[in-house]
Amino acid sequence: MTSATFATVDADRPLRAVIAGAGFIGGQWAPELLAHPGVELAGWVDVAPGRARAAARALGLDDLPTGTSLTSLLDGEEPDFIVNCTVPQAHHEVTVTALRRGVSVLSEKPMAVTLDEARAMVRAADESRRLFAVSQNRRHLRGLVAYRRTVGELGPLGMMTSEFFIPYRGAAFLSTLEHPLLQDMAIHLFDAARAVSGADPVAVYCESFRPAWTWYPGACSATAIFEMTGGLRYTFTGSWSAPGPPTSWTGSWRAAGTRGTALWDGEGDPVAEPAKGEVVRAHKREDDPYPERRRRFGGLAEGLEEFVTGLRTGRAPQGECHDNIRSLAMVTAALESARTGMRTPVTV
Ligand SMILES: NC(=O)c1ccc[n+]([C@@H]2O[C@H](COP(=O)([O-])OP(=O)(O)OC[C@H]3O[C@@H](n4cnc5c(N)ncnc54)[C@H](O)[C@@H]3O)[C@@H](O)[C@H]2O)c1
Known part of the structure; x- marks a missing residue:
């Protein structure tokens, strides 16, 4: 495996993010994306009809684009990255779909279910020259x-x-x-x-x-x-x-x-x-660098900060896929x- 080389985002505007998966951890990531001054939450998708809409409404985000089709939301909203909060069995498909459309990915653990899937995902990141990292929130505790x-x-x-x-x-x-x-x-x-x-x-x-x-x-x-x-x-x-x-x-x-x-x-x-x-x-x-977040999920804010810094500077965050595949x-x-x-x- 080679080490990371990925394209940075140089445009002078907040990074646009879409969440895939509106279950437990998707609901923990949304407040982090909303709280980050350099990120704009651009959409939320879940294969279960109505689930992303309900999750957005629960946070008062009535106008947030939502749906059941990842490709439609990617094509419509043109995000810089997705946060993959789907079940492990869907990680490979969701991540590769985003990378192949030129969209970077911050994924929940584990990277994939099998090592073969993970290798294909790392290859997709290399071929698209996009940042693909896995959030291992314990590292930031x-x-x-x-x-x-x-x-x-x-x-x-x-x-x-x-x-x-x-x-x-x-x-x-x-x-x-x-x-x-x-x-x-x-x-x-x-x-x-x-x-x-x-x-x-x-x-x-x-x-x-x-x-x-x-x-x-x-x-x-x-x-x-x-x-x-x-x-x-x-x-x-x-x-x-x-x-x-x-x-x-x-x-x-x-x-x-x-x-x-x-x-x-x-x-x-x-x-x-x-x-x-x-x-x-x-x-x-x-x-605690984020004392105001007392009731938020530990380690996500720090992981997001490293990922955003990575997309802006080219410095690989912890959990970058070439490294994280060794944990899987x-x-x-x-x-x-x-x-x-x-x-x-x-x-x-
Ligand atoms: N870091 C942590 O401590 C931590 C804690 C909990 C969960 N997780 C990880 O987060 C991931 C999700 O866990 P969860 O507890 O939120 O699960 P969950 O079942 O509550 O939610 C997953 C959601 O993904 C949706 N989904 C499934 N396939 C999809 C697809 N192809 N496209 C879009 N949406 C899809 C499901 O409909 C569901 O709403 C897992 O990988 C899990 O290991 C990490």
């Missing part, structure tokens, strides 16, 4: 940024673990998946592991399974051991059916390097302890390992 800086003090890393234990019954679609933890949630932790460690995946051994007490028909729990570049071993253990105390939704973390160990509970400030004779500093969370590859290789029982190389 202030606690994760502080933990990443703290882990940066530890020197070469040897081991990193994250645990994710949530007793979750909220989303009906999870009950339709064969491996609901790996297929839906794990990418947040896998991508965070890449962000925090600066390392990329090499190979994985994973077991995905169903504890006796779970309420899910599928394998809602998993343990994966990743070999990462530099010899780091990253271990993930998690469950959607935690019978006891939950972790945070960003997990609970531990990293060990030559100079010491850093811990993070996934919410507050990280803590660090130096190895004998070493000095390491635990970084604190910085002040962690998921697809873990699934393959779980199905075959074999240690599996992680390739993009």
Whole structure:
């Protein structure tokens, strides 16, 4: 895969954005697009008749162009980018349709369901010379940024673990998946592991399974051991059916390097302890850059800002597709390992 080269938007006007998908997360993105001074919300589309119209009305946007056809809205409104908030099964089709019309894409995770789909999407971005990035909102959480800086003090890393234990019954679609933890949630932790460690995946051994007490028909729990570049071993253990105390939704973390160990509970400030004779500093969370958004969805505003800056300057945002496909590859290789029982190389 080559690195990103995409056309910038130089016109002296706000960037025009269309939202695809008017479900839960589409409703979280709309206020972000409305709040950004350099963006104009130009339309909203959803395949379910009336859904985009109802979502727009709920925000007082009675005149916003809406519809069920993405191509009609793209042709009619000529946006600079779409925010792809559709279900994962539609990500490939929606993203490639936009890119082929010269429209950049900021997509919700995961990039796609399969690695083959994702590769085709990256090719479509290259061929159209448009920016295609995936929003991984955890990367922008202030606690994760502080933990990443703290882990940066530890020197070469040897081991990193994250645990994710949530007793979750909220989303009906999870009950339709064969491996609901790996297929839906794990990418947040896998991508965070890449962000925090600066390392990329090499190979994985994973077991995905169903504890006796779970309420899910599928394998809602998993343990994966990743070999990462530099010899780091990253271990993930998690469950959607935690019978006891939950972790945070960003997990609970531990990293060990030559100079010491850093811990993070996934919410507050990280803590660090130096190895004998070493000095390491635990970084604190910085002040919230968007204090007025207290009730908005964490990390979206920062991701939008990076994407808009990217479209204006040519600087690739975090989550740019050539990079983000490596996080998806962690998921697809873990699934393959779980199905075959074999240690599996992680390739993009
Ligand atoms: N970053 C996060 O923490 C986070 C949280 C929730 C959801 N998500 C992601 O956001 C995406 C959407 O999740 P959701 O919870 O909003 O789902 P949802 O089911 O509430 O909404 C999805 C919407 O997309 C519409 N849709 C489906 N195919 C379409 C198409 N081809 N064109 C236009 N619209 C289409 C559906 O009709 C539905 O209204 C998923 O990829 C999910 O993983 C991310």
